Amino acid sequence: MMNALYKKIIPLALLVSLLAPSCRKGFLDTVPDNITTLKDIFTNKAMTEQWLARCYSIMPSMWDQPYNNVWSGQSDEVDYAWVQPGINSGAITPDNASPNNWNPYYQTIRQCAIFIRDAGQNKEIQEQPNGQQLLKQYIAEARFLRAYYYWLMMKQYGPVVLMGEEPKAPDADFQIPRSSWDECVDYVLSEMDKAFPDVPVVHVNAGSGEIDKTQIGRITQPVIAAVRSQVLLFHASPLFNGNTELANFKNLDGKQLFNQTYDKERWKRAADAALAVINLNRYELFRETNADPFQAAFLSYRNLFFDGYTKEAIWIRSASADGHWERHVSPRASNGNAWNGVAVTQEMVDAFRMADGKAITDPAGGYSETGFTNTATNFYVAGTYNMYVGREPRFYVNVTFNGATIPVVPDAQYSRVEFFFTGNSGKNGAPRDWPSTGYTARKNVHPTTDFRNNKYVARPTMMIRLAEIYLNYAEALNEYEPGHADVLKYLNEVRDRAGLPSLTGGSQEELRKEIRLERQLELMFEGHRYWDVRRWKIPGLPESHQGGQFHGMNIEKGTSLSDPEFHKRTVVFTRAAWHPRFYFYPVPQSEIDRNKVLVQFPGY
Template structure:
């Protein structure tokens, strides 16, 4: 028979190779194509080894990619996109067969990280470089950190996880592995990232320099990133869901092993505070700071600081960056109103409770400020809204105008021609209203505005390329304030770091007459506003605080907005009526976590499902 040589791309070949044991008996295949890439071949070649390393980063979620946000922002009390999709978590139909977790992708990357760690030392081409030994060390640190980080992402979704052996599997291995307890999972991940930290550079410097950053290495793991992730892990570990949670006393392995500790440990909050402060100090010592724009008008300066942070401020504030992001094709297109040039999709509806949580310009809440009214209309136009806008949207804090598009708002991007498109019209017959499109309208009468560049256009396509910030300094400030308020109430740093975030946003500083409980409320509200729509923070915060069924943070039941079925003009009072926009399933305890996929349950008979699924 004529021999046929099969040509495969490296990616295809790797996919094939990874289905097999990493070594085979001689003669296992009678004939192997002479250009088939093997694992051994990959790790003998520098370029292929570094491609493998690059691929290990691929499953880090893009916070501005809507498929990712479908399991976070639109399944919590931030947004809705139910004209397009309504995840099973919202209806209560979620089950192990329709599992939205990243389980399979994360375990795949975990295995690929392990294979990398087992083989990278064999690369003589890299070792022969002048800095070869240092490169090998760094690459191993990155892979070890990423392996631990994928476990952490999985833990946030499904709780205590199955931890695989730290070696690449073979068909003869025992895959019947029970879940480790939550505390064991945290200890494992922390130990892994600490070990990895020893092999990582302080920052992503140009080779041979200790001061000049290499922009081509943006997002590569370094000690500053490790410190920030450690802060997040320890903050969660101290929180009520994971710290003495007797509500989950029935969550056990088949042998009766308790998977959540039942005794509250106050020391965890101190550990979280110490880790957050260490991460802040390290970041600031290496030039990180809150991004602040300048303007003669303090309100405008605060607005620009919050709006422009995502394209001008990432160099100052970004701790961990994701250089590849779907901002334009996914986020901006989905959030911008139809009056945007080229007609955006206009469907990421912000819920009324989040709109209400944004403060007034003086820092007060809408319920305590006599100037807040929902039945009058302004005769004054500003840079943020036009004359005729309902006064419920006037005199609000700067972040409100950076993060929420409302009826009467100035268009967030490049508007179509015509005065009616320069402003946003969500009332029924308006340019972005329900009557004008079968599905592309927000059920709540608001759309998300954060991270839409003012030059954004659908057609012609105009976007400003920028990385996504996976972790930024403001998050670390809020981590520290929260943990310190729990571990050392009254410590002056609580107000200091909370007020740094508030002041950047144009709000007056809080004073020291607030007690621990009031400060806890303010810290949680600050996270709600400052981090809205970003990386699933709200989705996980309400769960770790155990408040998903409380008024003001309810994750089920009725959600409100304006009346999209009414209104023929900007100032029509029939539109500006609080109306049930959609209803989600009542909160159930099982919604604290996503299920393990049924495929994994069927394979691993030692794996217990989270109660309720």
């Protein structure tokens, strides 16, 4: 299916060639094969627009798991059956680090820079109705995208090499050191600020004024505001704000790459940036109505990913890998035999509260790891382990467990998922299509997906949604001005949609824990957890450990749904012990060899 973002400006054959990762060329090879010169491109309207689309084409999708977007599988969220990134075993080195985004992002940064420099010569666009403004918009989009790819690199690699405004000639001096983290943030934000006034609030059809749905994914002012919120939240966080543990990370000339003095005002900037998005009053938390409040919360969170983008999404990516994700996470009992290999850890299962909002460690919450229920619901069948009974609504959206109803349209002979050893989705008889923990991910699996007939429900991916911004605001405000009424207000907005009772108070530390837990649950599998535990500097703590032992049920045992032998907490895999070098990825060794002033992150 053609990506709606490019529908008006790119032929399908060209789009395929632009989007295929295997077709990415070298860092300086920016001219398409059948084009003679850059002048040919930037004096032709269609070719210029194709070049801009190329700047969009590398945009990652959080649902493109487990092969291209592996961050969930490198955190405590999930374990992949087919892909084990080197960071999990500790074998990550500058020669083998995957995903290697250093070269692809710099290539696209260069493409954006060429567009910014050369697009202004396109008289064909300027002669169109409102052509001058359209060209300014195009250049602003490229400027934002260049800054955004720098931002993605900064999250992965730390302070990066800023290449400047002008794309360098192939024979230029590329011996350029890293800029400091603060310099990188200042540059990214300043570029986004420059782009902001020249992109629309929303893309509309000329004449009618109606929203142009073919332009889904194009940059708008709210998108820029939302990304600024993300950048400033990271910038205020402990990893980046006065982190003395990185005092020795310096350039060869002794330049400090991470600031050493904590600045509380960064939290205010982060809070103000999130509030600015909220105050646009263009978005709302998506909600379904139902006579049963629990069912209403379940449907609100589940259907958010199918219908909620119309209300909650701030940045939408029209092309997504939802079908790929759905087949990977769904159990084999699903129609057409899905791949059953994205395993949720017991640590994530334990994080979910009970329906009344109490933690499973609270004796008053009714949690039990003894016995099996005699009652069936629309979430699980009779005979299901009591561990999974009475949990909060989001648990049943996020996790498929032994005894859970099948997440897609089931075959008549099946009514439940069986992860025990001899079950319909168990390890017995399957070469690798089984989850190591006895759980699979469930979020964003449409209930009418039909693997047998390759039928999927098309929907866009939400890159940024309002619930994230609410949590950004609550976190930043709690750090800057604990006790401010808005901390509880916006934290409770997310909890209320999830069917949990509102919090009525708490100390700064208590609310910090609640906000972090809320991000863990609300944004699960959406590409946040890996980065959050790092920016908070908590990846070595027991409750958020990123290395060591991880648990699940005993998938080597069990011959029936209620077999106690399966339902035993078991160490199911062990990752390398946490090491500070895992805060960032190593720069590829080939780049270190070429750029003699580029320093490697300590520990590699």
